[in-house]
Every structure is written in structure tokens, then in C-alpha cells.
Amino acid sequence: MDFNDKQIEIIxxxxxxxxxxGYDGTSVRDxxxxxxxxxxxxSYYFGSxxxxxxxxxxxxxxxxxxELKSVLDKNISPLQKIDELIAYYIKKIYSNVALYQIMHTEIMHKKREAHMPEISKIKKQNLAYIQAIVDEGFLQGVFKNKIDTAVIPSMIIGTFMYFVNNKHHMMDILQLQNDTAFNHYVENQLVQHIQQSVKGLLLYTT
Amino acid sequence: MDFNDKQIEIIxxxxxxxxxxGYDGTSVRDxxxxxxxxxxxxSYYFGSxxxxxxxxxxxxxxxxxxELKSVLDKNISPLQKIDELIAYYIKKIYSNVALYQIMHTEIMHKKREAHMPEISKIKKQNLAYIQAIVDEGFLQGVFKNKIDTAVIPSMIIGTFMYFVNNKHHMMDILQLQNDTAFNHYVENQLVQHIQQSVKGLLLYTT
DNA sequence: GTTTAATTTAAACATTTGTTTAATTTTGCA
DNA sequence: TGCAAAATTAAACAAATGTTTAAATTAAAC
Structure with missing residues (x-):
């Protein structure tokens, strides 16, 4: 599947x-x-x-x-790997917010679950990498808590997407004056908060 | 604003x-x-x-x-309040998933941001209650970390919504065989994980 | 029981929807 | 240059959309 310049522009x-x-809220004439x-x-270029x-x-x-594998292979502690994983995860998602928004709204709507298998496969692959880091942490005795690794992507993606989808409200509350301030907050404070909470989940029993 | 039985049925x-x-994906004939x-x-009952x-x-x-106030007024430790707050939060959302899904997809879509002010007001009110618990925890010296309280709702709602919106995938990964098992997981394990991570955020510095 | 209002219906409405057609223009190549 | 393929256009298409109309039915009030 390769697309020419014109197709890419339309895409x-x-x-x-x-x-x-939204998909249904956008007409082909739009x-x-x-x-x-x-x-x-x-229709000419895509069929429908x-x-x-x-x-x-x-x-x-x-x-x-x-490319979570590159994080996995680094010569750093499991804790640092979690940090880098989350930072990398969010950076990737943030530079493709539109795609993720489409995936999370349109694919969720029961009408179109065609691409589900493909997406599910990628998710499972990513989860395997996270699992490897968690296992390593346990082996080294750093991580103390037996948790379901499956909830980690939910925490990262869910928290992040909710935050950016409520951009307006968050800017209001956190008194972020412009887009630059918002971006800066997401890339620093928000990332740190998520890192902190995931590590808290792995390290401590309350 | 009160609606009769017929209106409520339609609602x-x-x-x-x-x-x-989705709103655009649903016709009035549907x-x-x-x-x-x-x-x-x-049209007769609602106008449009x-x-x-x-x-x-x-x-x-x-x-x-x-009713977060009731949690706030309880005679329990700030840590327990966080637990109860999250459990209550998720219970409420889970029993109204459809409404939250509409809010998070339709209201997000820039076409309809009319009800934003009203929703924003409720969010701010809820945030104030959370802030009160956090402040109390700090005053008692239990909470160590200075965090932005504003990210806590993002963590709770975001993580939860992402999880249930990917129900199929989560059931697959966690090997939950039926809806009952899924519900049970959400109400117990998922809630615990979120509680754990929020507390981790407040208690520990890594 | 008659009258008035409220409810419900089928049909029609004007737009908008995604898609196709057939003609025209542009492009690439011999 | 000449020609075939690709790209682009305006127009038309049928189907679906949200809404309105005007008649028919039901309910309520007197």
C-alpha cells in the first residue's frame, strides 16, 4: 500500500x-x-x-x-526504563493525537470494528515489551507489587488522552495561558505525574 | 426541566x-x-x-x-478518603457509562461545546473536594508529594474510560470469559490499581 | 355527550449525504 | 506532434437526513 502525494494530502x-x-460528522464535501x-x-483515489x-x-x-524495543535494550535500570517508556509513549501519541482520537472514537463505535485485529496485535506486542521490563524489575527485586501489567497502557494512554481532550478545561484550571504553555505542561509535568504513579504502582504497597 | 414518562423512554x-x-451516526429514525x-x-417532544x-x-x-462531600466529611484518614473517593467515582461513572461516553466524544467534537460551561462547573466543584482531601493529607504530614491535583480526575476517569472502551481487548488479554468476570475485574482489580497509583503519586518520591 | 386540547400518525418537505457518470483537461510517452 | 492514459470537472443520481404539515386518534374537561 503506497500512496501518491495527492492521496497523502487528502489523508x-x-x-x-x-x-x-468525527467520521460521521465529516462529509466528503467538507x-x-x-x-x-x-x-x-x-472516490477516484480511495473508492469510498x-x-x-x-x-x-x-x-x-x-x-x-x-519502537519500545530500543528502550528495552538500553543498559539502564528497570525504573529508568519505565520512565523512558512512558516519556516515549506519550511523545509518540502526542505527535499523532489526531490518529489516536480517530482510533478511540470511530473504532470504538461498534459499526467499524474491522481494523480491530490489526490494532489489537500491535497493542499485544507493546504489552509484551512492558511485561519484559516489569519481569526484569521483579527479578532484580526492585518492583515489589504484583500487578496486572495490562492496566499500564490504560493508565498512560487513558490519562493522557483524557487530559488533551479536555485541553480547554485543563488550561483554565492550571492557568496555562497559551498553547505553548499547555504543550510544555504535557511534555513535562503530565509525563512526570504519569511516570510517578506507574512507579508508585510497581514499587509500594499501601 | 421535568420530563414525562414518554420523554424519559426516548431519552x-x-x-x-x-x-x-455516536450522535452523527444515529438517525432520528433509528x-x-x-x-x-x-x-x-x-420533534414534538424535544423540538429537534x-x-x-x-x-x-x-x-x-x-x-x-x-456526592463527594459525604466522603470528605467521613471520620477516616486522608488515605482512606482517597480510596473511597476513587471507588465511589468509578462506581458512579460505571453505572452511567453511556452518558460519559457521549460527553467525552460528542462534547469534545468542536461542533457542540454549548454545554461545556455547565460541565466545567461540575468538574471544578469535584476538583475542589479532591483538593480538600489532598490539603488535609499534607497538613497531617501523610502526603509527601506536591502534585497538581488537577491530574487526579484525568487519571481516574481517563484510565477507567480507556479500559472499558477497550473492553473486548482487555477481556482477551486478561482472559475474562464473560461480562460478569469483566464487571468483577473493573469493580475490584481495576479500582485497586487506580487507588494504588494515585496513592503512590501522593505518598512517595522516586 | 360535546368540546377542547393533547397525542399520534403517514406523508411530504427541502437538504444533505456518498457515489457515479460522462465530458473535459492534463500528463506522459512514442 | 500525436495519442493514450490519467486526472479533474460539473452535473446528476438515489438514498438518507432532520423537520414540518395536516389529518386522525385519543384523552381530558366541562
Whole structure:
């Protein structure tokens, strides 16, 4: 599956609109006018609106694959690996928020669960890497708590997505004046909070 | 704002459909046929589809108000308060998942940010209660870490919503065979994990 | 029991939807 | 240059959308 420049342009714009307004809330004419093309070009290039959504997932997901293995192979402590894992995780998601928003809203809606198997496979792969770090931590006696590793991605992605989806409200509460301040908060404080809580989960029994 | 039995029936069905298929993905005819009524009844009772969405939010939110004050007033330690707060929070959300799904998808979509102020007000109120518990914990010297309390709701709601929105995947990974097992996991293990991580955030510096 | 109001219905409405058609323009190549 | 393929266009298409209408039915009030 390779797309030409024109297709990629359409994919980029459709991705933004789908993330912002939802799949059903975005018409092909919306996309066409924003992309300065004729409506027919969408059918011409992708076959249908549904297949355009597929194209977005395929194209964007291939460029988003998490390289957690590189974190795993580093010569650092399990605790540091957790830190780096989370920082890397969030950095990746943050630079592809639109894609994740589409995945979490459209794919969730029971109508379109076609791509579920593929996504599920990636999730399982990522989980295996996290599990490896957790196992290592236990082996070294650093991690004390027996937890379900499966909840860690939920904590990272869930917390992060909720936070950015409520950007306006968070900026209000935390008195962040502009987008730069918000970005800075996410990349520093928010990441630290998530790191802290995941480590707290692994290290301490209360 | 009070609704008669017929209106409430429509509200209940529309809530389920909006949560499952999205607002734009659900037609008024969908709602009408599921509710065994004529399409015109929606306009007759609510004025429009948009106002039906409003009605859902108004009606369901009034019955969902978190009674965090009761937790705050209890004669227990701040740590226990955090536990109870989280357990209560999740219990409430879980019994109103559909409403929260609508809020987090539809309200997020930039088209409809009308009800934002009202929701924002409730969020701020809840946050104030959490802040009171955190302050108390610090005063007693139990909590050691200076954190932004504002991220706690993100952790609770975000983690929880992500988990239940990926129900299928989670059941697969955690080998939960049926809905009962899933519910049981959410109400026990998941709640405990979230409690543990929030407390870890407050108690320990790593 | 008659009258008035409230409810319910089927049909029609004007738009908007995704998609296709057929003609036109542009491009790539011999 | 000439020509075939690809790209682009405006228009039309049927189906689905939210909403309204006007008639029919039911309920309530007197």
C-alpha cells in the first residue's frame, strides 16, 4: 500500500477533520473543499469514504509504530526504563493525537470494528515489551507489587488522552495561558505525574 | 426541566444509541424505531435532535451528581478518603457509562461545546473536594508529594474510560470469559490499581 | 355527550449525504 | 506532434437526513 502525494494530502486533511468532527460528522464535501479538490476525487483515489478511513489508519499507523524495543535494550535500570517508556509513549501519541482520537472514537463505535485485529496485535506486542521490563524489575527485586501489567497502557494512554481532550478545561484550571504553555505542561509535568504513579504502582504497597 | 414518562423512554434509548454509534451516526429514525414511536414525536417532544441531546445531558447529569462531600466529611484518614473517593467515582461513572461516553466524544467534537460551561462547573466543584482531601493529607504530614491535583480526575476517569472502551481487548488479554468476570475485574482489580497509583503519586518520591 | 386540547400518525418537505457518470483537461510517452 | 492514459470537472443520481404539515386518534374537561 503506497500512496501518491495527492492521496497523502487528502489523508492528512481527512485525518484532521475526522479527529475534530468525527467520521460521521465529516462529509466528503467538507474534505474536498478543505483540500481544494473535487468531491469525486475521493472516490477516484480511495473508492469510498469508508476506504479513505482505512487508508488513514493504514498510512498513519505504519509511521507511528512504537519502537519500545530500543528502550528495552538500553543498559539502564528497570525504573529508568519505565520512565523512558512512558516519556516515549506519550511523545509518540502526542505527535499523532489526531490518529489516536480517530482510533478511540470511530473504532470504538461498534459499526467499524474491522481494523480491530490489526490494532489489537500491535497493542499485544507493546504489552509484551512492558511485561519484559516489569519481569526484569521483579527479578532484580526492585518492583515489589504484583500487578496486572495490562492496566499500564490504560493508565498512560487513558490519562493522557483524557487530559488533551479536555485541553480547554485543563488550561483554565492550571492557568496555562497559551498553547505553548499547555504543550510544555504535557511534555513535562503530565509525563512526570504519569511516570510517578506507574512507579508508585510497581514499587509500594499501601 | 421535568420530563414525562414518554420523554424519559426516548431519552434512555437515544442515550444508548448515541453512546454506541455516536450522535452523527444515529438517525432520528433509528431512535424512533427502537422506541416504537413515530419520527415526528422527537420533534414534538424535544423540538429537534440537537435538543434531544441537550435533554439527555440535562436529565442524566442531574441524576449523576457526585456526592463527594459525604466522603470528605467521613471520620477516616486522608488515605482512606482517597480510596473511597476513587471507588465511589468509578462506581458512579460505571453505572452511567453511556452518558460519559457521549460527553467525552460528542462534547469534545468542536461542533457542540454549548454545554461545556455547565460541565466545567461540575468538574471544578469535584476538583475542589479532591483538593480538600489532598490539603488535609499534607497538613497531617501523610502526603509527601506536591502534585497538581488537577491530574487526579484525568487519571481516574481517563484510565477507567480507556479500559472499558477497550473492553473486548482487555477481556482477551486478561482472559475474562464473560461480562460478569469483566464487571468483577473493573469493580475490584481495576479500582485497586487506580487507588494504588494515585496513592503512590501522593505518598512517595522516586 | 360535546368540546377542547393533547397525542399520534403517514406523508411530504427541502437538504444533505456518498457515489457515479460522462465530458473535459492534463500528463506522459512514442 | 500525436495519442493514450490519467486526472479533474460539473452535473446528476438515489438514498438518507432532520423537520414540518395536516389529518386522525385519543384523552381530558366541562
Amino acid at each position: 492528512d486533511i481527512a485525518e484532521q477533520l475526522f479527529a475534530l468532527q 474534505i474536498a473543499s478543505k483540500a481544494n479538490i473535487n468531491v469525486a476525487m475521493i 469514504k469508508e476506504k479513505l478511513l482505512e487508508a488513514i489508519l493504514i498510512y498513519k499507523m505504519s509511521g507511528t509504530k512504537l | 434512555d434509548i437515544a442515550e444508548q444509541l448515541f453512546a454506541l454509534q 431512535i424512533a424505531s427502537k422506541a416504537n414511536i413515530n419520527v415526528a414525536m422527537i 435532535k440537537e435538543k434531544l441531546l441537550e435533554a439527555i445531558l440535562i436529565y442524566k447529569m442531574s441524576g449523576t451528581k457526585l
